[in-house]
Amino acid sequence: MASVDHQCKQHPTDAHKHDGSSPGGPVCPVHSPAPEEAKRTRKALGRHRDYVKISLPDGRANRLPMEWWKTLITFMYAAFNLVLTTVMITVVHERVPAKESSPPLPDKFFDYIDRVKWAFTVTEVNGMVLVGIWSLQWLFHKYRAILGRRFFFLMGTLYLYRCVTMYITTLPVPSMHMTCAPKLYGDSQAKLQRVLQLISGAGLSITGSHIMCGDFLYSGHTVMLTLTYLFIKEYSPRSFWWYHLLCWLLAAVGVVCILVAHEHYSVDVVVGYFITSRLFYWYHTMANVQVLRSSPNYLTHTWWNPIFNFLERNVQTQVPCSFCWPVTWPPACLKNPCKKYSMVNSVREE
Template identity: 65%
Template sequence: MAASELIQDSDDVRPHVEVDVTAENPPSPPRPPRVANGNPIQLASPTSVPAHDAHDGKNKHVRGRLSRLQESQLIHSLSSRLRRRCDYVKINVPEEPADRLPKEWWKTGVAFLYALFNLFFTTVVITIVHERVPDKSVNPPLPDKFFDYVDRVPWAFTVAEVNGLILVGLWLVQWLLLKHKAIIGRRCFFLIGTLYMYRCVTMYITTLPVPGKHMVCAPKLYNDSTGKIWRILRLISGGGLSMTGSHLMCGDFMYSGHTVMLTLSYLFIKEYSHRWMWWYHALCWLLSASGVICILVGHEHYSIDVVIAYFATTRTFWWYHTMANSHSLHQAPNSCLSRTWWNPIFNFLERNVQATVPLEFSWPVSLPSSCRQRYRIVEGTRDE
């Protein structure tokens, strides 16, 4: 039975043809479907069709291209998913101005003219007040507690003026060596002008008698306008100092201009120098303190003149620099410091100063370009 079936099957044998077809550009596989959690379904790797050994290299190349396509599609799906899911928070950072400490020399010039005008106005007021000073034979000096315990020393007032000149000279040299001298200069000029304007007011409204009978006052001119002008020019030419022989007028007692310059010079020297320069600060403090004491020892001013000058100078200096160093107080409507009458002038001078002035020093005169180039060449040879 089995043999007959085999004979029958052999009669029905048909020729078998095997065809191997390889696609050179296979179609790109469809993108993997997404599920609810956002993870794509991993595609099953295609089963390799059995082929001859001659076609193994081509099949490996096709499988490599398919795997790269799957990776790129996976990365693309993940990045698009992240872009849709992530919430970006935009933080607006204010742009800082290019120069937070502008020089603005023209403002410094305005402050200098303000100080120069008030110094000139002070000489005019002194000339006017001199005509109102009561005669010392009729109105003796007012009682002063310091004068009761300390006798007059004739040369003491000269020492006070010398100390003042030394302090002003030290501050001038230090100011020239500062990098931000334009900003610091207009602060100095504004404070000098303001303090001497205060002095004009106090001198004019109350005229005190001379503090000692040793004082020799120039004769009164009354209606001689030409003589008063010459006195004003003489006082200006001598810097208002008694040691130059230019100050022979009386009445400028309330308050002491010498104390203003001694105190203000020391405050600026200490404010705009480093803390490690303690020896420099101590020397300037000794010059300032001894100068103020010598004013009293010379009996050239009442004690109240010196006290008021000290308080007016220190408080105005500290108020101004507190507002200058605290930028939140520049335009704070509820700040008590902003209620001063000079607040609009302060805003004009300090409006563009957006940072605390650092203590940086530089040469006041820059070297010529040829010298700088030679210096770079010398430094370059040293490095080599």
Template identity: 60%
Template sequence: MKVSDWTGEDVVRWLGDQGLQEYCDALRSLNGRALLELGPSDFASPPLSRVTSDGGQQLLERVQTLRLEHHIRVHKNVHNGHATSNGVKANGTPGLSVKGDTGVTNGNGPPKHKTQPAQRNGVRNGALVGNGFADDRHHGGNAWIQIPLPAAGATDSSSRSPLPEEWGRTGVAVLYAVTCFVLTTVMISVVHERVPPKEDTPPLPDKFFDWFDRKEWAFMVCEVIGLLLLALWLVNWALHKHRSIVGRRFFFIIGTLYLYRCVTMYITTLPVPGMHFRCAPKVMGDHMSQAGRVFKMIAGGGLTITGSHHMCGDYLYSGHTVILTLCYLFIKEYSPRRFWWCHWLCWLLWAVGLFCILLAHDHYSIDVVVAYYVTTQLFWLYHTMANQQALKEHSPTNFVSRVWWFRIFLYLEANVQSTVPRHYQLPSLLKRLLRSQVRYSRLADSECP
């Protein structure tokens, strides 16, 4: 069926095949001809302006490709009809003809006049003779070219999905994040041995501490909010259609942030932020005791409310701020824009969580500021590179290709050819579980028609 003959249902089905389901509601009333006429001006006003913030760039690119395919198909039909009328079959296989002053040869029968053998290849206004072309002054007329169809099973780059799952690459990102988290925990144990006693080195002056007195309950509230945001993000991730791509982006970014944190903690050890701190005693080179503390902290997720974190020194920068900020950014980026109420709720939780970190006096203000800056900059830089194909290539003008993790980025994002849409889909395992709950009743023989 030609695109111009599509109905609204065909348009919706095509949007689903292209991974652009967020446009289904807005374009459900359009037919194929109206789809081909979409332009940038249509995205300047509702309802399309509410679907995406990129001005419909991704959809317009797909529509442009659809126009070209439609144009080729229409002209191919015209060409086949003309070829059939001149003795060439519509499928372009047998029956090639060369028409000119020397006569007409039909591939399905004997020549009617003085003819030359039917050629398997040719060009318009000339005929292919032997290994060369004969000029149309000698042979004249028209010759038709047979273009062989691709072999069965052959594929090209256009047939591949622009958003492949590639769970193996996601597994590498998970391993990278786990390694960085374990390394950070080991570094906390090392730095803990270097923290000066609070009696010898008092806390550094902090303007926020001057304005607000410490509240003992504040840090517990911060960790509860962090767990809530993390749970919301995990649900959002589990329901996302392209969870493999989104997951490896999350794990790579959080792993890199914790790797940076290892460096900042080790090179500069700050004194405790308040006299209320009660740090665990130092083990003085007892590696078995250090290893036990590391395993205990990993098992408790590094949280104070689980009783697993009693070491000091992990101040610059704040890991709690990293988790709060990153969960909010991913929820906002990969959930539909119509969930604006959820975005505002997550932003409110994030802001309260950061305020409670400072209100508990468990981190200096500079810890929170640096953590926010590094997290947002890495998130925005990574996603800018992931959504711009030109930034995935080494070139003298592509300065972002000089970051140390660029080769890792290429490994994770090389085959992702478009922006990840905000679309949800139930996991395969959950679908199978839901199907298994369906019960069918057997009709009695007397009830059968």
């Protein structure tokens, strides 16, 4: 190498004549690329400079997998417990004492507020409106699969608890105005018809399907009003205060009207709200605080913790308030698969 450098220094004129460049200093043919090759390299770099793009995977999308099959499992779980609730209502109805022999228990709220006939209709209308609002919000949410399985699991668990409380303690009717259907005793076929009637009418009094008594502790209407409001508020932008206030008013008025109509004891409503709100907060605390899943704590002592780990194992971050159209057009299968590569193809053609 030393001899080559020496040659370059000793014969600058020859090197200049060899490459045909303009005068301005000696150029060594050993250290400099050939002129034609250098031009091709510069041309290639200039051509590809605007088209070379490296796409990195979206980390958030990978940390929030849809897993619709889990959502389907929780839907079946909720549906089973709703059906079980109707069966339990039919069973408990046979044990409710007659109001003539067992009058309503004393209730402090009833002592001060007289019954309003149309109040329970307001409760059920508000409940249907909240369920409709939540259904639309869920449909347009980007991560609707995660929200769906959370909602179905909590609703199914709450109605499972309700089956237990109804069965172990049967309260007398809360008001003398209530008219209960006659008891069927051992007629299993008639009981089955009542279960199907209750399911077909969604368990609502305004549909005429709820003609049985005994499902007092705790209030299922309070569960649905509270649960839908909590989900609406949790998975909507914090700046939508007017939206949250409207839904809160619908839920609050609905709960109060349950008592104004004398359809439930006050303790039914209080217990229903407490269990629903606590279960919602416990579940979402564990879902949103990742460290609580790996480290032992009192929240992991719940019986449903293994189910929680199964449902939330792959959800590694808090679900953001992100919305999109539920159906895109044209579908991905009809889009041109070569469109995203058009720039690369144009470079190759050049």
